[in-house]
Amino acid sequence: MKDRKKMVPIVLGLLFYLALPVQLQAMDDHLPSWNDGHSKQAIVAFVGAVTEKGGAGYVHPAERIAVFDNDGTLWSEKPAYFQLLFAIDRIKALAPQHPEWKTQQPFKAVLENDIKTLAASGEKGLIELVMASHTGMTTDEFEQIVTDWLATAKHPKFKRPYTELVYQPMLDMLQYLRDNGFKTFIVSGGGIEFMRPFTEKVYGIPPEQVIGSSIKTKFEMRNGRPVLVREPEIFFIDDKAGKPVGIQKFIGRRPIAAFGNSDGDLQMLQWTTAGKGKRFGLIVHHTDSEREWAYDRKSHVGRLSEALDQAQTKGWVVVDMKRDWKVIYPFQRE
Amino acid sequence: MKDRKKMVPIVLGLLFYLALPVQLQAMDDHLPSWNDGHSKQAIVAFVGAVTEKGGAGYVHPAERIAVFDNDGTLWSEKPAYFQLLFAIDRIKALAPQHPEWKTQQPFKAVLENDIKTLAASGEKGLIELVMASHTGMTTDEFEQIVTDWLATAKHPKFKRPYTELVYQPMLDMLQYLRDNGFKTFIVSGGGIEFMRPFTEKVYGIPPEQVIGSSIKTKFEMRNGRPVLVREPEIFFIDDKAGKPVGIQKFIGRRPIAAFGNSDGDLQMLQWTTAGKGKRFGLIVHHTDSEREWAYDRKSHVGRLSEALDQAQTKGWVVVDMKRDWKVIYPFQRE
Numbered sequence: 229m230k231d232r233k234k235m236v237p238i239v240l241g242l243l244f245y246l247a248l249p250v251q252l253q254a255m256d257d258h259l260p261s262w263n264d265g266h267s268k269q270a271i272v273a274f275v276g277a278v279t280e281k282g283g284a285g286y287v288h289p290a291e292r293i294a295v296f297d298n299d300g301t302l303w304s305e306k307p308a309y310f311q312l313l314f315a316i317d318r319i320k321a322l323a324p325q326h327p328e329w330k331t332q333q334p335f336k337a338v339l340e341n342d343i344k345t346l347a348a349s350g351e352k353g354l355i356e357l358v359m360a361s362h363t364g365m366t367t368d369e370f371e372q373i374v375t376d377w378l379a380t381a382k383h384p385k386f387k388r389p390y391t392e393l394v395y396q397p398m399l400d401m402l403q404y405l406r407d408n409g410f411k412t413f414i415v416s417g418g419g420i421e422f423m424r425p426f427t428e429k430v431y432g433i434p435p436e437q438v439i440g441s442s443i444k445t446k447f448e449m450r451n452g453r454p455v456l457v458r459e460p461e462i463f464f465i466d467d468k469a470g471k472p473v474g475i476q477k478f479i480g481r482r483p484i485a486a487f488g489n490s491d492g493d494l495q496m497l498q499w500t501t502a503g504k505g506k507r508f509g510l511i512v513h514h515t516d517s518e519r520e521w522a523y524d525r526k527s528h529v530g531r532l533s534e535a536l537d538q539a540q541t542k543g544w545v546v547v548d549m550k551r552d553w554k555v556i557y558p559f560q561r562e
Numbered sequence: 563m564k565d566r567k568k569m570v571p572i573v574l575g576l577l578f579y580l581a582l583p584v585q586l587q588a589m590d591d592h593l594p595s596w597n598d599g600h601s602k603q604a605i606v607a608f609v610g611a612v613t614e615k616g617g618a619g620y621v622h623p624a625e626r627i628a629v630f631d632n633d634g635t636l637w638s639e640k641p642a643y644f645q646l647l648f649a650i651d652r653i654k655a656l657a658p659q660h661p662e663w664k665t666q667q668p669f670k671a672v673l674e675n676d677i678k679t680l681a682a683s684g685e686k687g688l689i690e691l692v693m694a695s696h697t698g699m700t701t702d703e704f705e706q707i708v709t710d711w712l713a714t715a716k717h718p719k720f721k722r723p724y725t726e727l728v729y730q731p732m733l734d735m736l737q738y739l740r741d742n743g744f745k746t747f748i749v750s751g752g753g754i755e756f757m758r759p760f761t762e763k764v765y766g767i768p769p770e771q772v773i774g775s776s777i778k779t780k781f782e783m784r785n786g787r788p789v790l791v792r793e794p795e796i797f798f799i800d801d802k803a804g805k806p807v808g809i810q811k812f813i814g815r816r817p818i819a820a821f822g823n824s825d826g827d828l829q830m831l832q833w834t835t836a837g838k839g840k841r842f843g844l845i846v847h848h849t850d851s852e853r854e855w856a857y858d859r860k861s862h863v864g865r866l867s868e869a870l871d872q873a874q875t876k877g878w879v880v881v882d883m884k885r886d887w888k889v890i891y892p893f894q895r896e
Binding site for chain 2 (some may be wrong): 435481499
């Protein structure tokens with residue numbers, strides 16, 4: 229056995245020599261959905277710097293934390309947040325059990341497809357819809373409800389499942405970072421348990437790396453079996469100044485790279501890029517009215533104004549979707 | 563290059579053939595600090611079942627989540643929770659800036675080492691001490707305070723740093739599980755930011771896999787730089803029925819193995835072992851008055867009574883520290 233042990237490093241060396249060209253060939257294909265240009269160069273330069281052993285910018289793999297907003301950064305958010313469209317479908321499905329909703333706002337507006345009145349109900353109305361559609365069941369039941377909806381519901385414009393409305397260039401980015409030792413997290417204003425049923429399959433991000441807004445849950449014994457019941461009370465809002473708070477609470481260390489698309493991501497970008505050493509901030513700017521949507525300073529959903537101004541002074545990369553991305557969605561590759 | 567590619571699987575095969583005996587030899591040494599007996603057999607049988615490909619109990623690596631309580635499960639909790647001893651040291655260090663504490667309880671009791679009065683101040687007094695010692699600074703500052711304390715403070719009985727008062731058999735267990743594809747998490751009633759500065763170094767558990775109790779934090783800009791300030795308000799208590807809630811919030815899937823030592827871990831054990839498929843629950847029973855401490859049903863710290871009763875019917879393994887563990891602390895190995 230001693231001889232065998234001695235041979236291990238020799239064979240290992242041989243293996244690496246043989247495998248190296250294969251490895252290099254694969255590396256050529258990182259970020260295949262990105263056009264060459266400043267954005268792609270900037271991310272490749274950053275990843276190169278933090279992974280170069282002995283380099284001035286080297287970051288230990290354990291510290292290679294990258295955080296991604298979800299709505300408008302990893303998937304689309306028009307005509308409205310997909311979670312709101314889920315809430316609307318859910319209210320409609322539950323309506324037979326709630327005859328009072330026929331005359332009660334904002335439910336009446338939902339049932340009558342009265343978008344104007346619904347929009348006028350504001351944040352208060354939105355919270356009422358979320359509480360009515362997202363709480364009262366166990367966590368296991370809610371996971372099943374979301375899973376079923378994602379499997380059947382279709383986006384109004386593209387007539388495809390919502391999970392196909394993800395950005396291929398960002399899927400490339402997630403994979404590229406993970407291939408370089410990064411741990412990728414979602415940090416979204418959206419509901420944590422609305423995202424978890426699909427993030428592993430769609431983004432390769434496991435549930436324990438998803439941070440989001442949440443309601444309170446309560447432990448109970450039902451028929452001798454423990455359950456967690458979703459209560460109609462807000463626990464944590466993971467948006468704006470809540471994002472760095474959520475990052476510290478869930479991850480416990482400062483990310484070195486942050487990816488967002490709206491003013492809701494401003495504080496996350498500030499917190500991430502204010503750390504010591506090499507840091508990277510990126511904003512997805514929605515500029516493609518043909519393949520996706522074009523919006524920024526005046527949009528109600530995904531408003532991008534202050535973060536766009538600060539990007540200049542802070543050196544954050546602003547991605548021009550129309551110019552920088554070869555394709556938007558995976559189904560457009562064919 | 564084509565020939566090189568063809569050779570890769572051949573060399574890989576050769577490598578595994580050569581490395582196999584080395585690997586097997588290492589496997590013989592899992593759980594070296596555990597005496598042979600029921601406890602060790604039970605954990606080895608469980609790990610064998612969930613990792614056996616094609617077996618009835620096989621669990622995909624992504625689902626191999628194991629959760630560990632900290633106080634009394636991974637390190638000692640006598641004569642008091644180490645975090646309380648930290649709070650006491652901190653109150654003493656801050657006393658010169660707070661002359662009012664000389665006459666104000668529970669601070670007066672701390673400064674006069676009046677344990678009786680301190681104990682009588684109950685949970686209310688404890689929270690006052692924690693708020694006074696754990697809040698008001700930034701998260702970065704608090705991390706430094708904890709790190710400095712851990713580097714200098716000594717346990718009153720063993721005269722060693724608190725981080726040496728960890729259980730060697732549980733360090734074996736953490737490593738053994740990770741070697742078998744498990745992801746190990748801490749789920750503690752203790753403060754999340756009190757634990758994170760040492761868990762990676764001491765337990766091999768990174769900060770993002772630590773769940774605990776926490777206070778609120780607030781994002782602020784100070785001199786143009788973002789900080790997170792620790793506020794004197796409770797955010798989440800990760801104890802008893804709060805443990806399954808914390809697990810769902812942070813991990814988002816049900817663990818398949820849970821390790822605890824007190825009634826504070828009862829609901830975590832119930833939640834974990836009520837899931838489908840192979841499950842494992844373990845309670846560390848403090849039975850060794852010579853090498854550590856012996857306590858259970860009547861102890862104020864780490865009371866173990868209801869969980870001990872339920873262990874029988876639920877099939878949870880109850881570790882007898884005196885009988886099952888060859889050594890308690892790493893420094894006793896020499």
